[in-house]
Amino acid sequence: EIVLTQSPATLSLSPGERATLSCRASQSVDSYLAWYQQKPGQVPRLLIYDASSRATGIPARFSGSGSGTDFTLTISSLEPEDFAVYFCQQRSYWPLTFGGGTKVEIK
Amino acid sequence: QVQLVQSGGGVVQPGGSLRLSCAASGFTFSHYGMHWARQVPGKGLEWVAFIRFDGGDQYYADSVRGLFTISRDNSKNMLFLQMTSLTGADTAVFYCAKDMTPFGSGSSAGTYFDSWGQGTLVTVSS
Numbered sequence: 001e002i003v004l005t006q007s008p009a010t011l012s013l014s015p016g017e018r019a020t021l022s023c024r025a026s027q028s029v030d031s032y033l034a035w036y037q038q039k040p041g042q043v044p045r046l047l048i049y050d051a052s053s054r055a056t057g058i059p060a061r062f063s064g065s066g067s068g069t070d071f072t073l074t075i076s077s078l079e080p081e082d083f084a085v086y087f088c089q090q091r092s093y094w095p096l097t098f099g100g101g102t103k104v105e106i107k
Numbered sequence: 108q109v110q111l112v113q114s115g116g117g118v119v120q121p122g123g124s125l126r127l128s129c130a131a132s133g134f135t136f137s138h139y140g141m142h143w144a145r146q147v148p149g150k151g152l153e154w155v156a157f158i159r160f161d162g163g164d165q166y167y168a169d170s171v172r173g174l175f176t177i178s179r180d181n182s183k184n185m186l187f188l189q190m191t192s193l194t195g196a197d198t199a200v201f202y203c204a205k206d207m208t209p210f211g212s213g214s215s216a217g218t219y220f221d222s223w224g225q226g227t228l229v230t231v232s233s
């Protein structure tokens with residue numbers, strides 16, 4: 001099973017700041033990685049797929065990069081609605097697996 | 108727009124069974140694979156099961172293989188998860204989710220989750 005390790009566990013930032021989230025895979029997943037956002041009491045929302053493609057309706061301030069084992073989600077300038085938990089997910093191998101999540105909180 | 112409306116959660120005793128349902132609308136259901144995932148409140152996400160667009164293939168997490176069965180009825184736009192021999196470790200919010208790839212099979216059989224149901228809480232407790 002592919003283990004996805006996200007860091008940091010919590011990121012404390014202010015609105016307008018840049019957020020950089022990391023996801024590391026236990027073995028190469030090529031570019032088959034997605035990022036999701038989940039706000040309290042809400043279902044997850046797909047942000048990025050295939051490492052760097054934005055899903056429909058996702059603002060341009062969200063960007064993804066990486067391949068192989070190291071991936072990054074960048075939020076260029078945090079908006080108030082971006083404070084949430086972010087999960088990565090790989091689809092390169094069964095079983096599909098998720099990372100443990102990074103909470104982006106208001107500093 | 109895509110809608111996935113779940114039903115069937117609740118409280119069940121250890122060792123019991125439960126069937127979850129997911130009614131799909133707003134897209135051509137028979138063209139897309141479907142997933143079940145779960146989340147212990149306040150914790151991370153766990154993928155549970157996937158069924159191919161035509162029902163021809165199913166995949167399961169090791170933790171549920173042989174205990175849970177995913178199925179679908181394309182004539183009624185419905186997805187199901189039959190769960191048996193439930194334990195406290197199965198207590199979670201269960202989500203149905205649409206795969207983003209139409210007609211996915213082989214290496215593209217299960218990809219990413221682009222729409223989610225509202226979630227249904229399953230509590231296993233005596």
